[in-house]
Amino acid sequence: xxxxxxxxxxxxxxxxxxLLNYNKIVQLENFPAMSKKxxxxxxxxxxxIDKRFCSDYCRNQYHNSLKSSESMYFRRVNYILRRNxxxxxxxxxxxxxxxxxxxxxxxxxDYTYITNxxxxxxxxxxxxxxxxxxxxxxxxxxxxxxxxxxxNLME
Numbered sequence: 001x002x003x004x005x006x007x008x009x010x011x012x013x014x015x016x017x018x019l020l021n022y023n024k025i026v027q028l029e030n031f032p033a034m035s036k037k038x039x040x041x042x043x044x045x046x047x048x049i050d051k052r053f054c055s056d057y058c059r060n061q062y063h064n065s066l067k068s069s070e071s072m073y074f075r076r077v078n079y080i081l082r083r084n085x086x087x088x089x090x091x092x093x094x095x096x097x098x099x100x101x102x103x104x105x106x107x108x109x110d111y112t113y114i115t116n117x118x119x120x121x122x123x124x125x126x127x128x129x130x131x132x133x134x135x136x137x138x139x140x141x142x143x144x145x146x147x148x149x150x151x152n153l154m155e
Contacts, residue, residue: 080113081129088132092144099134099142 036045038054040062045051053059087109091099105111114127126135126145133145 077113080110081115084109084113085129085132088129088134088144092132092146097144098137099144101140101142104142 036051037043038045038058039052040058041054043054045054053062087104087107090107091104111127113129115130116128118126118128118133120126120135124135126133128145128147131147133147134142135145137143
């Protein structure tokens with residue numbers, strides 16, 4: 001009896017799968033305009049006419065892949081800026097206002113990345129990584145500066 005029941009169940013499941021497959025084929029044949037392909041995985045798309053992706057997963061993956069190289073560049077630059085600020089802040093907290101140019105280089109400071117600069121009244125430039133900055137004091141010495149963040153936010 002159990003064997004007969006299992007056989008009937010398997011026949012029923014097989015018929016249902018064939019019917020589902022047949023419905024997909026009929027749907028594609030009857031609506032050729034609806035057989036657009038997903039921009040990411042190239043699977044057929046069913047649904048609205050203006051639909052471009054077969055699922056949310058494909059939509060997210062497609063847009064993330066478009067922006068990955070751009071966001072990677074910004075991540076790298078932000079990493080360098082944060083490292084520069086950390087190095088300046090560590091030197092500043094050690095009580096040093098005059099620091100050797102080479103000392104900062106040895107600690108990993110990159111002088112080519114700054115967030116802004118300011119031309120002083122005497123014509124010299126001050127370079128900043130966020131709120132911590134420096135100005136060239138002499139050939140080998142750098143004078144460290146700290147800006148008050150709250151006063152700059154009010155301006």
